[in-house]
Amino acid sequence: MAKAVAKSAGKPAAKPAAKAAAKAATKTAPKAAGKTAAKAKAKPARKSALTISMLKPSVNNMTVRVFARAAGLDHAETDAWGQTRSPEYMARNPAHLTPMIEDKGLPRGVLWESCAIMQYLSNKHGLEKFYPKAPAKRAMIDSAMFYLIGTLYPYVARATYPALGFPQYAGEVGHSDAHPDRKSEAQKAAVAAIAEPLEVFHSFFRDGKPFIGGKNPSIADIRLAATLEFLAVIDYALPKWAKEYMAAMEKKLGKAYAGPASDVRGYIAHVRSQAKA
Template identity: 30%
Template sequence: MLQILGKTSSINVRKVLWTCAELGLPFEQEDWGSGFRATHVPEFLALNPNGMVPVIKDGEFVLWESNSIIRYLAGRYHGEALYPADPCERAKCDQWIDWQASELNRSWSYAFLAMVRRSPAHQDSREIDVSWANWTRHMAIVERQLEFTGAFIAGPSFSLADIPIALSVNRWLETPLRHDDFRAVAAYMERLATREGFREYCRNGTP
């Protein structure tokens, strides 16, 4: 059975858990990371030299990096409805998956660590304001894309790209700062509420 190593409070672990829910894929999950089993012990570093979660073990196959994992699972376990075989449609998914990791993730770091994690090292009010403004600017990109598609982030149908994007939207909504009135984003989250994986691993009160 597929093994998932990583604590369920991690946004990147929840990408993998939600993907498994969409695929109807059974798994065993072990809590690793801050507050649980340490990831900088030799046992874990042998699996991921970065000492970060998630890691999966699928039989003898080991993989880390959350976006690589969800792509692998969709490809390995007949997830064509999530991750299309057509190169153009797949590329649309990939651009949003990669954008979430390379751009959107970076925008929230300071504000999230300050307001949610309460990190003592991230309490400069000016830096919080700058980070929040940058995060909101990136959320405006999501808003415009959802206005364009009228449905989901990569087009009219739910896709693998919606998993990291929706988790990021949830994090934005759960951070206690003033939020712009992004109506397409609000409608998007309501649209996703019919999905069991969304309810269990995204809109569950965990940022």
């Protein structure tokens, strides 16, 4: 009898308790949801740690854009087209060059020159895959990059800038008031000179390896592959190994390479279409 009474007494008590709990939950839920939503709205958008000011048609800029993507770095890109001579840009970068990165760890807050940027970011983030720490291996990567910017790229610039519509460097024949025939001769001489340093990359720096960096592309490989993209504007006949090398770079780096490369290729295609029109 006592058990029956206990059961019958317990049932009515349980329902009011359940209803009270449900009401409390209903009242609390909207408030909790409201607080969560308020916090979500109040939270500002996260700013990327690294900002890259760049020009899409440029292979120098393509170099850093490919590297940042391939390295998986948190970054944002700012198109600096038409802005590099502005007082604001010049105040930060008196050389008015791109690509330029902005990073809090830098003494002056900014850094330009594609090779220096890749070296700095590799050192900062410990990216030995792209820039080995071992002195001998690093020396070869540095040598390849310096040889490129000191020897190969000047030839490529002289050969392609006139067709690309880019201004020639001061002191170059193409920058002067020389007769068009002299400018044409200088351009042809530059085209002819490309083959020698190009072969040096093949026979010396790669030396039978897939890339300068060995099995994986290094920062020197990224710089070289990007540079070779410009030669399409003059229909330069790349040797078979160079074509295979560029294809291997794009396959290895995937979208990290293809994205920035498409901007350069798109510009080249536009330039070529305008020349035919």
